[in-house]
Amino acid sequence: MSFNALVLTCLAYVAFLFLVAFVVERRASRGQMGFLRSPLVYTLSLSIYCTAWTFYGAVGYAARSGLEFLTIYLGPTLIFVGWWWVLRKLVRIGRQQRVTSIADLISSRYGKSNLLGVLVTVIAVVAATPYIALQLQSVTLSFGVFASATPESWALPNRDATAVWVAAGLALFTILFGTRNLDAKEQHHGIVMAIAVEAVVKLVALLAVGIFVVWGLGGGPVAMIERIETYADPNWVIQPGRWVGLIFLSAAAVISLPRMFQVMVVENVDEGHLARASWAFPLYLFLMSLFILPIAVIGLERMPADTNPDMLVLTLPLAEGQGGLAMLAFLGGFSSATSMVIVETIALATMLSNHILMPAWLWLRPKAALSGDLRGGILLARRLSIMGVLALGLAYFRLSGGSAALAAIGLIAFAGMAQVLPALLGGIFWRGGTQAGALMGLSIGFVVWAFTLFLPSFGAGAVMSAQVFEQGLFGLGWLRPQALFGTSGMDPLTHSIFWSLALNTAAYAVGSLMSFPDPVERIQGAAFVNAFDDEVQAERLGWTHGQAEPEALMNMAQRILGDEAAISFFEAEAGGQGKAGFLPDLTPAFLAGLERRLAGSVGAATAHAMISQLFGRATVTVEDLLAVANETAQIMEYSARLEEQQGELSRTARQLREVNEKLTQLSVQKDAFLSQISHELRTPMTSIRAFSEILTEGDLPAAMVANYGRIIHDEAKRLTRLLDDLLDLSVLENGTVQLNLELANLGDLIDRSLAAASQTRPERAFDIQRDYTKEEIFLRTDPDRLVQVFINLISNSRKYCDAADPVLRIAVRQKGGRVVVDFLDNGLGIAKESQGLIFEKFARLTDQSRAGGAGLGLAICREVMANLGGTVTYVPGQRGAAFRVTVPLRLEKTALAG
């Protein structure tokens, strides 16, 4: 097969991947997710764990150290079959907190500390750069295998150019599909689908080569096992330290590698997929590893001794003349390398732009944050990050010369990323973990890892001098990079894992115990550790699947927007989606529109919280809550103000109503007053006129003249009295009355009043009940005026009490500095509706005939009492009419001033 044909096949394959990603993105943007959201795609996308390191490197690893290569796949297997412990919680937290990367998770858990985000990003970039270089190297090598006439020769004249082309192509693909749009959830459906396709290709390729080797060359499985037994060399003995250490390391890596976190947590569309992946992903790893050992054994057996064991997957079929199989294997390796680079680059670019580039940019240009749309800036930062990460990988590849064995680089990257583990696990299981602890643990772990594993990996004399290797840092023997604190019994990798993670964990624990978290950190800590506590609540509310149905959204919208507005909005949206007459699909555009509409009614933060509560499992973050609280406080304040105003208004309205009622009655009374006064004045005037006319005619007997004269005189007296009363009242009302204050005995005053009042209807015999001892009170007041009031009340009683055996009780009490005199009779009393009116002028009640006076009596009484500094009131609820006179014991002149 010619080199050109190979390049052509490669390009065709890449074009196919572009097409897949493009079609999927198109479907996703129209909301047609369908099989994209299946557990199968999720599981296959997880397979980016198997990079070119697995595809080519595992065989080399097996050829060098036998079974040990299996540890790299057994660790993840244990983590996945034990998904109930860690993965389930990670995925849940990732969805709840809308986590975008592992750096984001750590920073978010420890109080949204950007410093931590930067630290994790730096570790991830440093650890991943050699790993990306490794992928470029493997692609370049595989090209080399095809380019050279004989598999044994590794010369590829334009090796660097190949790497540059590959890197550029990957950058293009990643930028096209990784930064097409800015999704809050950082999900890239097109890329996930392309990776799933690549996962199938690499699995099929490796299985095909394996089957060819076992059945075509090795003579079946049983014979194969025998071959393995005979070929096992002393290096194949399992070393206990490395075996356990590597299982642990790979288990840690599958959780903390940025690309694994990206596909496992960030790209997860349904938590249920994890359950399927819990066995399906280990099965994938199982199948990938199944034929590694046979390929290694047959390769070692058949190929020349100087063959690079890392390329056996490719060279073995070529040597056996299986061009097509070799092509498939090449594509498998190509898939492994490209998918890893793409996802790793996206994950790193997200971290770089979110935690380093954007904060730096906003710090340099604070105005940009206010101008609103940052999308352009963020996308640019992403693209630059992608190119930067790939450029770093390329630079590492060219500098290191691509010489190191593949397996070693992979393990170094694993160990570097595993430094995140203590802060990560501590963060989701221990509420006591703090930012200070995480910072200390991460930095110490990173430094120890770099000193004991990363820098030594360049070889003695490259970065660290040989002297440091032999005698330790600064000549201190206990600081030798591969025998820290004198522990020389472990191999360098185990040694580095042991010390970096031990010191990391210790620093994390001590730092956490000694420091005190701030409030956001504590809230976040509780939210992460108790990530599952909200389920009970959610299920009681009926959102079992955390997935909103359009009906539920419709209901909510109706409650908030009102029926008409909600229905017309939903209809318009459904029409826009071409589903007129049905409920619209829950596309991102629709949800965003709905959120905007709701935001108009309840505020942006609240709307966002409502939609995200209904639509996903996303829990509201602290910032969201604060924003909601802010809005709510404003609304509450506003409504409290409204309520206050309304209360004031209704009070005023009530007062106005009362006043109006009174005014109306007063107006009626005024009419009555006018007619009354004209009547009152007219009656005596009529008799006076009539009798005086008779008198002027003369010729009348003297007796008659005297009689008529007396009548005229009486009537004139009545007129005078009426006018006197009116005058009196107006004087009293104006407050210009002259009071003669002197000491008087209350009992005497009552005696006088009774005597005077007995003139009124003298034919009625009243039973007067008094308590003389209580009446022995000396008052300083105007006795004549007070007697006037008493007479009026007693006369009223005599006039109106309609009982057969009328009884008048006069009760006297002293209360504080006041004397209370009650006049109670056993009549019918005064009707309730009239009680408010009796003290008004001319307020004679219905029965005209029984009234002797002009209806000014009580009005005068009220004015008199007001002048005496007391009151006269009607006491309702007694059996008969009851009037209460309250008068001060000592009336001071000054009291009248007011």
Add this chain to the structure above:
Amino acid sequence: MRRPRAPLFLARAVYRKRRLRDAARLLPLLGFFLLVLPLLWDAAPGRGAGQTVVYIFGVWAGLIGLAAYLAPGLARPDADDQAEDS
């Protein structure tokens, strides 16, 4: 004699589900135990390498099978007691 009636235990489904979760938690521990077991074997070069390979792949397949057996029961959401009982 009549068959004994079902034991007096209410909410059997909930109980089963909790034990299923316990099993899911124990599974990786079992796996780890079985996978480090070969370290204790007499590992003379050239002898037993094939057996070890078969053993490890067997344990691996067993773990996958058990996980596949447990997964559907664990994934099924129902409104019993989602409160963490750990």
